[in-house]
Amino acid sequence: MTAMTDYLQAVFAMLGPGEERYADPAAWxxxxxxxxxxxxxxYKQIVDAYAPVQINGHLTLSHPASSWWNLGEEIRSASEVWADSKWQSSITGPDDDPRVxxxxxxxSFGTTEGLIPIxxxxxxxxxxxxxxxxxxxxGVVVQGAEGDWVGHPMTFAEWLYRHLVGxxxxxxxxxxxxxxxxxGGRMPNYRRFTCKWPSTPYRIPRLVIAQDTTIRRLSTSTTCRISRPHRISTRQTPITQ
Known part of the structure; x- marks a missing residue:
């Protein structure tokens, strides 16, 4: 990938056509x-195309127009948790201090000038x-599972692309x-496999990016329960749509 790469289109090419189930400018x-x-x-284009969704069983994206995994509710809930947390406890110096x-x-979290959990x-x-x-x-800011803070001076699309390629x-x-x-570090041909199931409570579509050598193994499991995202609201709302 070069500096001129269109990372948004690269993400779309990797994940395949989006269903845009909840695309709604008024909600945004x-x-x-x-x-x-x-x-x-x-970020909004990617969310509109796929969310609410769990990508590769790891990364969760919510949508502002969905009644389940609603982005607005998740931002409010997560921001409250972060505001009360000891987020600074793992900071070792200016290089990993988000304030710097x-x-x-x-x-602050969930505010105009603060960090927005997405x-x-x-x-x-x-x-x-x-x-x-x-x-x-x-830009994108991440706190990892070990509490380490990292700032990524790039678009969300570039961040997501880099996350997906390892x-x-x-x-x-x-x-x-x-x-x-x-x-030669060449990227393989990607195939998209979407787990599908009845619209029952607490389940969510999952996109899986796989090489041809693994797609058959993945296709043997057609349902998958979600893992609630870390530090995101644990309230579970049954699907009403």
């Missing part, structure tokens, strides 16, 4: 008015968007998908 407008800021356009690399006098992994990482990360507008994007030793071919 209402959420952004509540937050007092706009959310990154590439986000240029904030103090850290995704989570089942491995315990929390993903945020911040107004500035190392001087990059609307880079350590959710904290120390966090690579979840090591799928580059040994021969």
């Amino acid at each position: 407008l209402s959420l952004e008015e509540e937050l007092g800021r706009t959310l990154p356009g590439d 690399f986000c240029q904030l006098p103090q850290l 995704a989570a992994t089942d491995q315990g990482a929390a993903v945020f968007v911040a107004s500035s990360v190392h001087g990059f507008s609307d 880079e350590e994007m959710t904290g120390w030793d966090s690579a979840a998908f090591c799928i580059a071919c040994e021969a």
